[in-house]
Amino acid sequence: MNLKQLKYFLIIVEEGQITAAAKKLHIAQPPLSYQLRMLEEELGVQLMKRGSRNITLTPAGKLLKERAEQIFSLTTSTTRELELYKKGNAGTLSIGTISS
Numbered sequence: 243m244n245l246k247q248l249k250y251f252l253i254i255v256e257e258g259q260i261t262a263a264a265k266k267l268h269i270a271q272p273p274l275s276y277q278l279r280m281l282e283e284e285l286g287v288q289l290m291k292r293g294s295r296n297i298t299l300t301p302a303g304k305l306l307k308e309r310a311e312q313i314f315s316l317t318t319s320t321t322r323e324l325e326l327y328k329k330g331n332a333g334t335l336s337i338g339t340i341s342s
Contacts, residue, residue, distance in 0.1 A: 243285065245317070246277070247278075247280070247281045248313060248314070250278065250281075251281060251306065251307070251310060252310050253267060254290070254297065255297070255299065258296045258297060259277055259295065259297065260274055260297070267306040278290075286321050287300070287302040289302055289306055291302045
């Protein structure tokens with residue numbers, strides 16, 4: 243499982259259709275379906291039930307959706323925090339003085 247597969251999964255869930263998600267991602271539908279299938283095979287569970295016009299999350303899919311959202315939230319906040327360190331706006335500054 244990688245971040246790209248999780249991103250694809252979340253967009254499929256958000257759009258409610260693989261075809262609509264593919265359009266939003268600017269990729270063809272078959273590679274997106276393939277990535278979803280590879281994710282399901284790796285995890286060993288079915289994440290969604292595919293209907294003719296929409297998808298429905300399975301209990302495993304609902305759990306993955308929650309966790310994927312947490313992962314992306316943590317990734318975003320970590321990136322923001324590291325940008326602050328890069329700019330020198332975060333961290334600990336220690337100053338020592340000699341009393342005389």
